[in-house]
Amino acid sequence: MAGAAEVVLGFERIEKVYRAGWRRGVHALRGVTLTVGAGEAVALLGHNGAGKTTLMKLALGLLRPTRGGGRLLGRPLGDRVARRAVGFQPEQPYLYPFLSARETLELLGHLNGLRGAPLRRRVGEAAERLGLEPALDTQVRRLSRGWLQRLALAGALMPDPRLLLLDEPLSGLDPQARLGVKDLIRELRAEGRTLLFNSHVLPDVEQVADRVAVLRGGELVACGSLDDLLSRDGGGYELELGGPVPALVAAWPGAERLWSRPEAGRSFWRFPPLGRQEQQRLLGGILAGGGEIVSFAARREGLEAFFSRLMTAPRREEAA
Amino acid sequence: MTAILSLARHTLLDALRERLLHTLGVFLLILFGASRLLEPLALGEGRRVTLDLGLALVSLSGLLLVLFLGSRALQREIERRTILLLLARPIRRAEFLAGKYLGMLAVTGIALCGMLALLGLVLWASGHGLTAGLLAVGYFAMLELAILCAWSLALTGAAGPAAAGAALIALFVAGRLAPSLLETAAMLPPAAAALAGALFRMLPRLDLCAAGFEAAHGATLPAQAFLWAGLHALLYCTALLLLALLILRRREFA
Numbered sequence: 297m298a299g300a301a302e303v304v305l306g307f308e309r310i311e312k313v314y315r316a317g318w319r320r321g322v323h324a325l326r327g328v329t330l331t332v333g334a335g336e337a338v339a340l341l342g343h344n345g346a347g348k349t350t351l352m353k354l355a356l357g358l359l360r361p362t363r364g365g366g367r368l369l370g371r372p373l374g375d376r377v378a379r380r381a382v383g384f385q386p387e388q389p390y391l392y393p394f395l396s397a398r399e400t401l402e403l404l405g406h407l408n409g410l411r412g413a414p415l416r417r418r419v420g421e422a423a424e425r426l427g428l429e430p431a432l433d434t435q436v437r438r439l440s441r442g443w444l445q446r447l448a449l450a451g452a453l454m455p456d457p458r459l460l461l462l463d464e465p466l467s468g469l470d471p472q473a474r475l476g477v478k479d480l481i482r483e484l485r486a487e488g489r490t491l492l493f494n495s496h497v498l499p500d501v502e503q504v505a506d507r508v509a510v511l512r513g514g515e516l517v518a519c520g521s522l523d524d525l526l527s528r529d530g531g532g533y534e535l536e537l538g539g540p541v542p543a544l545v546a547a548w549p550g551a552e553r554l555w556s557r558p559e560a561g562r563s564f565w566r567f568p569p570l571g572r573q574e575q576q577r578l579l580g581g582i583l584a585g586g587g588e589i590v591s592f593a594a595r596r597e598g599l600e601a602f603f604s605r606l607m608t609a610p611r612r613e614e615a616a
Numbered sequence: 617m618t619a620i621l622s623l624a625r626h627t628l629l630d631a632l633r634e635r636l637l638h639t640l641g642v643f644l645l646i647l648f649g650a651s652r653l654l655e656p657l658a659l660g661e662g663r664r665v666t667l668d669l670g671l672a673l674v675s676l677s678g679l680l681l682v683l684f685l686g687s688r689a690l691q692r693e694i695e696r697r698t699i700l701l702l703l704a705r706p707i708r709r710a711e712f713l714a715g716k717y718l719g720m721l722a723v724t725g726i727a728l729c730g731m732l733a734l735l736g737l738v739l740w741a742s743g744h745g746l747t748a749g750l751l752a753v754g755y756f757a758m759l760e761l762a763i764l765c766a767w768s769l770a771l772t773g774a775a776g777p778a779a780a781g782a783a784l785i786a787l788f789v790a791g792r793l794a795p796s797l798l799e800t801a802a803m804l805p806p807a808a809a810a811l812a813g814a815l816f817r818m819l820p821r822l823d824l825c826a827a828g829f830e831a832a833h834g835a836t837l838p839a840q841a842f843l844w845a846g847l848h849a850l851l852y853c854t855a856l857l858l859l860a861l862l863i864l865r866r867r868e869f870a
Contacts, residue, residue, distance in 0.1 A: 358868065390696060392626075392630070399629075451701070
């Protein structure tokens with residue numbers, strides 16, 4: 297969690313085992329500890345069945361933890377009062393086919409205690425944000441998947457939430473609508489709302505999330521800011537040099553020249569991960585040797601590559 | 617309260633828009649038509665035949681309606697996962713249940729009024745005249761439907777739609793035969809009699825609600841009959857709804 301922001305949602309060593317009759321239970325979550333601070337956008341990543349949706353349902357009290365616990369807006373997980381300030385968009389747009397889009401939003405507003413003018417105003421605002429106005433009086437059964445997804449998102453906005461739990465908000469949308477939803481997520485963050493969302497569309501996650509939490513087989517295998525995670529493991533550094541190449545650079549263990557343009561006096565180098573002192577020694581040495589540092593930056597791995605590496609790494613028990 | 621009324625309205629809208637009542641209306645029209653066809657064979661007992669057939673149809677249709685409504689009110693919400701949308705909102709599970717129950721009562725109430733009006737129309741059109749007893753029929757039938765709705769919610773919360781439906785039909789039959797079953801139990805060996813007696817005492821006393829049939833045929837019912845049946849339905853429904861709530865509160869929605 298960034299800084300000492302108020303914890304809006306926290307899970308503490310939470311475990312969930314699904315049991316069906318006398319059969320051995322299925323471990324959906326194994327000791328997950330995760331906090332989401334106020335104003336953060338945190339993405340939950342993981343394959344299907346990794347426990348992402350289970351985590352959201354535990355927050356809402358739709359499921360009870362087998363062990364462990366947590367807090368939702370300062371109250372126990374699933375607390376009814378806390379849920380007043382939580383918007384939820386389920387994975388599939390589970391909506392009533394016989395209602396119109398407007399009636400759906402009104403029903404959700406009613407369940408949040410809204411009525412009369414405030415309810416109508418909120419319906420109007422939510423519909424406007426999602427561009428739903430043309431479909432407001434259409435029955436849900438006649439709406440396409442993209443419209444349904446928008447309606448489900450508008451439903452999540454009905455309580456004017458402090459925390460939004462969005463289960464796959466970007467799935468089933470055309471590219472234009474996806475852009476719209478990404479913009480919406482950014483807007484919601486800018487308004488100070490907190491978001492926890494699932495997505496399999498990793499490039500989109502990279503654009504909107506502050507932090508990601510990766511679940512694998514119910515275990516939290518990585519959690520942190522994108523900068524930290526993507527430059528942490530084997531990322532190394534990239535250096536663009538102007539002028540002559542100091543001997544220090546060429547002789548640096550693990551340094552690799554990726555390209556050079558002698559006519560322009562430029563070269564581009566890749567370095568293995570460096571500690572703070574090593575960085576200072578390298579950069580100081582270049583400047584002392586008459587070199588010119590055009591750029592020096594941590595080499596970021598793409599989120600897809602990072603995710604794929606995490607998912608294919610041997611699991612703890614397998615490694616043992 | 618907003619949430620309860622909103623859920624009740626939602627249940628009513630579901631039934632109306634999914635043409636549940638329309639289908640029932642067509643079904644009833646066909647069957648009332650059949651009663652008109654049977655009348656010439658009734659040898660002067662036309663009024664009795666029409667009334668008995670009509671009342672039996674009202675009762676049967678009410679049961680069918682509760683079976684449909686019960687499966688939609690809870691089971692279909694769970695199957696289609698629309699329940700996630702509702703229970704994620706800041707409502708208590710008790711409010712959810714109360715809303716669904718009130719909605720079911722509203723639908724069955726409207727259907728019952730419609731069926732009795734239709735029966736009255738058939739009687740009037742056949743020249744048999746209207747009977748004030750139909751109002752009593754309405755009262756007792758509504759009590760019976762209220763008990764069946766409560767049973768339906770408790771059963772569909774605990775079992776699948778087929779098992780819940782079968783159990784509801786069994787309860788309907790056993791509830792109508794409750795006094796006979798109690799008498800039969802008394803004839804069993806003492807241990808078995810105690811067990812069967814205890815079991816049968818848990819049955820809904822739908823025989824109390826059958827008093828409406830006598831009223832329709834012109835019998836004057838004492839005020840106690842109305843009072844006891846009402847009190848029994850009230851207490852029985854309260855107990856059943858508490859049971860349904862207990863089941864629903866324990867339930868998880870994966």
